[in-house]
Amino acid sequence: MPTRATEPLYRIKADLFKSLAHPTRIQVLEVLAATPDHHAGVARLLEATGCEASQLSQHLAVLKRAGVVASVRSGNHVEYRLTAPVVAELLTTARAFLLSRLAGASDQLHAAAELPPLPGASAQAVLDAAAQQ
Amino acid sequence: MPTRATEPLYRIKADLFKSLAHPTRIQVLEVLAATPDHHAGVARLLEATGCEASQLSQHLAVLKRAGVVASVRSGNHVEYRLTAPVVAELLTTARAFLLSRLAGASDQLHAAAELPPLPGASAQAVLDAAAQQ
DNA sequence: CCTTGACTTGATGATTCTATCAAGTCGTCA
DNA sequence: TGACGACTTGATAGAATCATCAAGTCAAGG
Incomplete structure (x- = not known):
C-alpha cells in the first residue's frame, strides 16, 4: 500500500x-519500458544511467x-520491473506533449515570421521522426 | 522556448x-482540464485551490x-489555459495508473488470502466506478 | 490624476531532495 | 567458514523548493 x-x-x-521528477x-523507467517484458537487472540499469550504485x-x-x-531477487542479483504497463504510457504521453510543444513552437515561429515551414519541419514530421526511436 | x-x-x-509535482x-491543471475549452480565470483557480493569491x-x-x-490578459484579469490537450491526457493516464494500482493491490490481497474478490471490487469495477468522475 | 482591485514579483526562513561516502546485508563460491 | 560480489541502507553537507509577507505593476472607475 x-x-x-x-x-x-x-x-x-x-x-x-x-x-518521476528526476533525470536518473x-x-x-525508459530502459524498463523499452524491454518487451518491462524488466531489467540492476547491472543493466547501472550502465544505462552511468551513476554510482x-x-x-x-x-x-x-x-x-x-x-x-x-x-525480485534472483540469486545474487536483483531484477526490477514496471508494476503496470500504463507507466510506459505515461512516458510516451509525456514525450508526445514535449514533441507537440516543439512542433507548436516551430509553427509559431514560422507564423510570426510569416514564412512557410521548411519541408520536413512540420509538427507531423517531427512526430514521425521521433517515432523511429 | x-x-x-x-x-x-x-x-x-x-x-x-x-x-507537475505539487498538489496545488x-x-x-485538473480545473483547466475539466472545462470544455481548457481555460479558466485566476479567480476560479483561487477558489478551487483555496490558497493565497x-x-x-x-x-x-x-x-x-x-x-x-x-x-492571456483580458482587461483587468487574467485567463490561463492548457497549451495542449495532451496535458489533460497526462492527468487521466496518471489517474488510470493510480486506479490500476489500487485494483492490483486489492487483487493481490485477495490472492494472498486465497479468497475470491468481493463482488464489485475487481480491477475493472474500480475503473468503471472511477470513470463516472 | 489617484485610488482600488486583480495579479505578479522579490526576499527570506523552513522544509525537502540529492549526491557522496561509509557501513551493512545477503547470497555464492572457493 | 570466510572472503568476495551485488546491492541496500545510513549519515551528512549542499542545493533546490515552498510558504509567507512585503512591495510592485497594470488597467479600469471615480
Whole structure:
C-alpha cells in the first residue's frame, strides 16, 4: 500500500509525478519500458544511467515506494520491473506533449515570421521522426 | 522556448514531471482540464485551490515556465489555459495508473488470502466506478 | 490624476531532495 | 567458514523548493 486512503487524489497524483521528477529515474523507467517484458537487472540499469550504485539504489527505492516499479531477487542479483504497463504510457504521453510543444513552437515561429515551414519541419514530421526511436 | 535544445530528452522529461509535482499545481491543471475549452480565470483557480493569491501566482509561473499553460490578459484579469490537450491526457493516464494500482493491490490481497474478490471490487469495477468522475 | 482591485514579483526562513561516502546485508563460491 | 560480489541502507553537507509577507505593476472607475 503505497499511499494513505484518506489523502485526496490530487495529492496522491502529485506524489506520483514527484517520483518521476528526476533525470536518473526517467532513464530507469525508459530502459524498463523499452524491454518487451518491462524488466531489467540492476547491472543493466547501472550502465544505462552511468551513476554510482548507491545513488541508483536510492532512486530505485523512490520508484518502488511510489509503486511504479517492483523488485525480485534472483540469486545474487536483483531484477526490477514496471508494476503496470500504463507507466510506459505515461512516458510516451509525456514525450508526445514535449514533441507537440516543439512542433507548436516551430509553427509559431514560422507564423510570426510569416514564412512557410521548411519541408520536413512540420509538427507531423517531427512526430514521425521521433517515432523511429 | 521553454527548454534548451541541447538537453537530452530524459532531462527535459524530468523537468516536465517536476513542474507537475505539487498538489496545488495538479489542482490547477485538473480545473483547466475539466472545462470544455481548457481555460479558466485566476479567480476560479483561487477558489478551487483555496490558497493565497501570491502562492497561486508562483505555481502558475512554474506551469507557464514548463510550457504546460499559457496566460492571456483580458482587461483587468487574467485567463490561463492548457497549451495542449495532451496535458489533460497526462492527468487521466496518471489517474488510470493510480486506479490500476489500487485494483492490483486489492487483487493481490485477495490472492494472498486465497479468497475470491468481493463482488464489485475487481480491477475493472474500480475503473468503471472511477470513470463516472 | 489617484485610488482600488486583480495579479505578479522579490526576499527570506523552513522544509525537502540529492549526491557522496561509509557501513551493512545477503547470497555464492572457493 | 570466510572472503568476495551485488546491492541496500545510513549519515551528512549542499542545493533546490515552498510558504509567507512585503512591495510592485497594470488597467479600469471615480
